[in-house]
Amino acid sequence: MGETFGQRLQERIRALGPLCVGIDPSSTLLASWGRPDSVEGLEFMALAILEASVGAAAAIKPQVAYFERFGAAGYRVLERLLADARDAEVLVIADAKRGDIGATNEAYAAAWLEESSPLCCDALTVSPFTGVGALTPFFSRCVQGRGVFVLAATSNDEGRSVQRARTDRDEAVEDLILRSVAELNASQENLGSLGVVLGATRDRPRFDLAALRGPYLVPGVGAQGATPEQVGRLFERCPEGSVLVNVARAIANTGPERSALRDAVARWRDNLTSFL
Amino acid sequence: MGETFGQRLQERIRALGPLCVGIDPSSTLLASWGRPDSVEGLEFMALAILEASVGAAAAIKPQVAYFERFGAAGYRVLERLLADARDAEVLVIADAKRGDIGATNEAYAAAWLEESSPLCCDALTVSPFTGVGALTPFFSRCVQGRGVFVLAATSNDEGRSVQRARTDRDEAVEDLILRSVAELNASQENLGSLGVVLGATRDRPRFDLAALRGPYLVPGVGAQGATPEQVGRLFERCPEGSVLVNVARAIANTGPERSALRDAVARWRDNLTSFL
Numbered sequence: 001m002g003e004t005f006g007q008r009l010q011e012r013i014r015a016l017g018p019l020c021v022g023i024d025p026s027s028t029l030l031a032s033w034g035r036p037d038s039v040e041g042l043e044f045m046a047l048a049i050l051e052a053s054v055g056a057a058a059a060i061k062p063q064v065a066y067f068e069r070f071g072a073a074g075y076r077v078l079e080r081l082l083a084d085a086r087d088a089e090v091l092v093i094a095d096a097k098r099g100d101i102g103a104t105n106e107a108y109a110a111a112w113l114e115e116s117s118p119l120c121c122d123a124l125t126v127s128p129f130t131g132v133g134a135l136t137p138f139f140s141r142c143v144q145g146r147g148v149f150v151l152a153a154t155s156n157d158e159g160r161s162v163q164r165a166r167t168d169r170d171e172a173v174e175d176l177i178l179r180s181v182a183e184l185n186a187s188q189e190n191l192g193s194l195g196v197v198l199g200a201t202r203d204r205p206r207f208d209l210a211a212l213r214g215p216y217l218v219p220g221v222g223a224q225g226a227t228p229e230q231v232g233r234l235f236e237r238c239p240e241g242s243v244l245v246n247v248a249r250a251i252a253n254t255g256p257e258r259s260a261l262r263d264a265v266a267r268w269r270d271n272l273t274s275f276l
Numbered sequence: 277m278g279e280t281f282g283q284r285l286q287e288r289i290r291a292l293g294p295l296c297v298g299i300d301p302s303s304t305l306l307a308s309w310g311r312p313d314s315v316e317g318l319e320f321m322a323l324a325i326l327e328a329s330v331g332a333a334a335a336i337k338p339q340v341a342y343f344e345r346f347g348a349a350g351y352r353v354l355e356r357l358l359a360d361a362r363d364a365e366v367l368v369i370a371d372a373k374r375g376d377i378g379a380t381n382e383a384y385a386a387a388w389l390e391e392s393s394p395l396c397c398d399a400l401t402v403s404p405f406t407g408v409g410a411l412t413p414f415f416s417r418c419v420q421g422r423g424v425f426v427l428a429a430t431s432n433d434e435g436r437s438v439q440r441a442r443t444d445r446d447e448a449v450e451d452l453i454l455r456s457v458a459e460l461n462a463s464q465e466n467l468g469s470l471g472v473v474l475g476a477t478r479d480r481p482r483f484d485l486a487a488l489r490g491p492y493l494v495p496g497v498g499a500q501g502a503t504p505e506q507v508g509r510l511f512e513r514c515p516e517g518s519v520l521v522n523v524a525r526a527i528a529n530t531g532p533e534r535s536a537l538r539d540a541v542a543r544w545r546d547n548l549t550s551f552l
Contacts, residue, residue, distance in 0.1 A: 026383060065376060065383035071394035072351035079347055099403060100341060100373050101432040107302060107341035118347035127375060129405040129427055131434030151405055156377040158407030165441035165449050173441050173449075 005123055005147030006191035009215055010241035012058040012091055017269040018241075018276045020093065020217065021053040022248025023062040023081070029249070033256045039070050043077045049252060050085055052261035057269060059091035059122070061217075061246050079118045092121045093217065093244075097151060099127030099135065106137040113141035113148075123147030125197055125217070129162075132180040139184060142193040147215070152177040155199030155220030171206075178207035185213035191242055200226035200234065200245070210237040215244060222250030222268070232275030245272050281399055281423030282467035285491055286517035288334040288367055293545040294517075294552045296369065296493065297329040298524025299338040299357070305525070309532045315346050319353045325528060326361055328537035333545060335367035335398070337493075337522050355394045368397045369493065369520075373427060375403030375411065382413040389417035389424075399423030401473055401493065405438075408456040415460060418469040423491070428453040431475030431496030447482075454483035461489035467518055476502035476510065476521070486513040491520060498526030498544070508551030521548050 003011075025045040027037045035041035046062065053060050062081060067074040085092045098108040105126075111117055112124040126138050128150050138148045153163050153174040163174045171179070178196060185192030195215035198205075201224060209216070216235060220226040228245070235243045247268045254264040279287075301321040303313045311317035322338065329336050338357060343350040361368045374384040381402075387393055388400040402414050404426050414424045429439050429450040439450045447455070454472060461468030471491035474481075477500060485492070492511060496502045504521070511519045523544045530540040 024380075026379065063376075063380055063383075065374070065380045065387065068395070069383050069387040069390075069393060071355055071387070072348045073394070075348035075351050095376075097376050097403075097405075098341070098373075099405075100339075101430055101435075103302065104300075104339055104341045107339075107345050111341065111345040111347070114345075117345060118349070119344070127373075127403055127405045129373075129375075129403045129435070129438055130430045130432055131437050131439075133434030133437075134432055154377055154406045156406055156410055158409030159377075159405070161407050161409075161443055161452060162405055162438070162441075162449055165438075165443045165452075167437055167441045173438055176437060176441075 003145070004190070005142065005145060005193040006188065006215060009058065009091060009147065009244065010191045013241040013244060016056065016058045017273040018243055018245050019057045019265065019269040019272050020059040020061050020244045020246045021049060021057045021251055021265060022246045023049045023060055024248045024252065025066045029252050032253065035256070039073045039077055042067065042070060042074060043080065046077060046081045047084065048256055048258070048261065050081060050088070050090065052258065052265050054088045054090055056262060056265045058244060059093055060085060061093045061095050064094055064096040082119065082121060093123045093125065093149065094119070094121040095125045097125050097127045099130055101130055102134050102137060105134060109137040109141050113138065113146040123149060125149045125151065127151050128177055132177060139194060147193040147195060149195040149197050149217045150177055150181055152196040153198050153202045153205060155201045155224050174205050175207045178205060178212060181214055182212050188213055191215060191239065200231045204234060209235055215242050218243060218245045221245050222247045228272045228275045231272070235276065243276055245276070279421070280466070281418065281421060281469040282464065282491060285334065285367060285423065285520065286467045289517040289520060292332065292334045293549040294519055294521050295333045295541065295545040295548050296335040296337050296520045296522045297325060297333045297527060297541060298522045299325045299336055300524045300528065301342045305528050308529065311532070315349045315353055318343065318346060318350060319356065322353060322357045323360065324532055324534070324537065326357060326364070326366065328534065328541050330364045330366055332538060332541045334520060335369055336361060337369045337371050340370055340372040358395065358397060369399045369401065369425065370395070370397040371401045373401050373403045375406055377406055378410050378413060381410060385413040385417050389414065389422040399425060401425045401427065403427050404453055408453060415470060423469040423471060425471040425473050425493045426453055426457055428472040429474050429478045429481060431477045431500055450481050451483045454481060454488060457490055458488050464489055467491060467515065476507045480510060485511055491518050494519060494521045497521050498523045504548045504551040507548070511552065519552050521552070
C-alpha cells in the first residue's frame with residue numbers, strides 16, 4: 001500500500017465511476033428480500049451486495065449500525081464482509097460516524113484504521129461534535145494509507161440547526177469543517193486522504209467546494225430524494241475523481257437476484273458518471 | 277422494570293452516591309496493570325472494575341471504543357460485562373456517542389436499548405451533530421425504561437468551536453441541546469430519562485441547569501482536572517440525585533488489587549457525596 005487513500009480512491013473513481021454502494025441491511029430491507037432479520041439474513045445481504053459491487057463500483061459503504069444491532073455476532077459478519085472485500089480488492093468505507101474526545105478517538109482509530117484490527121477498513125466516517133481538533137488520532141492514520149470522511153453537512157433537515165450555527169469567527173459550522181479539512185490537505189499534491197461527508201440534499205455551503213483538496217462522500221441520492229443532476233451541479237468545479245456518491249436503498253430495493261442487483265449497480269454508476 | 281430510567285438512576289444516586297465508575301481499558305491502562313493488551317486483558321480489567329463497583333457506585337460507564345478496538349471479540353467481552361452487571365444489578369451507561377440520521381439511529385437504538393439485543397444497556401450516550409430531532413429513535417426507548425444522555429458540552433477544549441457556535445435563534449448549540457432535552461422532559465413529574473453529558477471542565481452554559489428535569493452525566497473529574505468542588509458549584513441548584521459524576525482513570529490507576537480498587541471507589545464516592 002504505497003499509495004495514499006486519496007490516490008487509490010481517485011484511481012478507482014476514474015476506472016469505475018463515482019458510485020459507492022451502501023450496505024444498509026435494515027429489518028425492512030431484509031423483509032423485502034424475504035430473508036430473516038437475523039445474522040444469517042444480515043450476512044446474506046451484505047455479501048450479495050458486495051458481490052454485485054466487485055469491479056462495478058468504486059467502493060462499498062457498510063452502515064455499521066445495522067451490524068451492531070446484532071452485537072458481537074453482527075460484528076463477526078462485518079469482519080467477514082471486510083475480509084471478503086479486501087480479497088476482492090473493493091475499497092471499503094465504514095460508515096460508523098465515530099467521534100469522542102482525543103484519547104477515546106485513539107481507540108476508535110485503532111479499531112477501524114489499524115492494519116492489525118479485524119475491523120480495519122480503507123476509510124471511516126467520523127463526527128466532529130467534539131471539535132475537528134479532537135479528530136487528530138483519525139487524521140494521523142492518513143499517512144499510513146487510510147482515509148477519513150468528516151461529517152460536514154448531513155443529508156437530513158434536522159442537522160441544519162447545528163451544522164449552520166455560526167462560530168465565533170462568524171462562519172457556519174459546516175464551513176469551519178470544510179475549511180479545517182482543506183487546511184489539513186493543503187500540503188498534498190494529489191487528492192488528499194481527508195474527506196468530508198456532504199449531503200446531496202443540502203444547499204451549497206459558502207466554502208468553495210473545489211478547494212477541499214480531498215474527496216467528498218455524498219449521501220442523499222436515490223431513496224433520500226436527490227438526483228444525479230443535483231450532485232453534478234453541486235460539485236461541478238471539483239477535480240475529476242474526487243466525488244463519491246453513495247446509493248444504498250435504491251439499489252438494494254431491486255431484491256436479492258444477482259443479475260438484477262448487478263444491473264442496478266451498473267445503471268446507477270452510468271447515470272452518475274454522466275453528471276460527474 | 278416498571279420504573280423509568282430516570283427514577284431508577286435517582287434512587288441509586290440517593291442510595292449509593294453520585295459516582296459513576298468509568299471502564300476505559302486502554303493499552304496504557306492495561307500496561308499499568310501488568311496485563312496484556314488483548315481481549316483477555318480487556319475482560320480482566322472490565323470485570324475487576326465492575327466487581328469493585330457493585331453496591332458501591334450508582335452506575336458503571338464502559339467506554340465502547342476500548343472494546344471495539346478488538347472487533348467482534350471485544351464486543352463479546354462487552355456482552356459478558358453487560359450480562360454480569362445486570363446480574364449484579366448495577367446500572368450501565370454505554371458510552372458509545374452514537375449518532376446518525378433517523379433511520380440509522382433506529383438501528384443504533386435497537387442495538388443498545390432493546391431488551392432483545394446482546395448489547396442492551398440501561399442508557400446510552402448519543403451525539404447530536406445531526407440535530408436533536410434526528411435522535412427521536414433513542415428518545416422513544418425512554419418510555420420502555422431506557423435512558424439517553426445527549427452530548428451538550430464535552431470536557432475537551434476543542435469541542436467549544438462547535439458547541440458554542442450560535443444557532444439562528446442566537447443560542448449556543450450547547451444551550452439548544454439543553455433546552456431541547458428539557459422540553460422533551462417537560463411532561464415528567466419525576467426525574468426524566470433524557471439526560472445530557474456536560475463536562476465538569478466547562479464554563480456554566482447560559483441555560484439554567486436546574487431546569488433540565490433530567491439527569492446529568494459529568495465527565496472531566498479526576499485525571500481530566502476538574503474537582504468535586506467544581507462539580508458541586510456547577511450543579512448546585514439541581515435536584516438531589518440528578519447528577520452522576522464519571523471517574524475512570526483516577527480509580528483504575530490504583531491497579532488491579534481488589535481491596536485497593538474498592539477503596540478508591542469508596543473514596544471518590546464519599547468525596548463527591550460531600551459536594552453534591
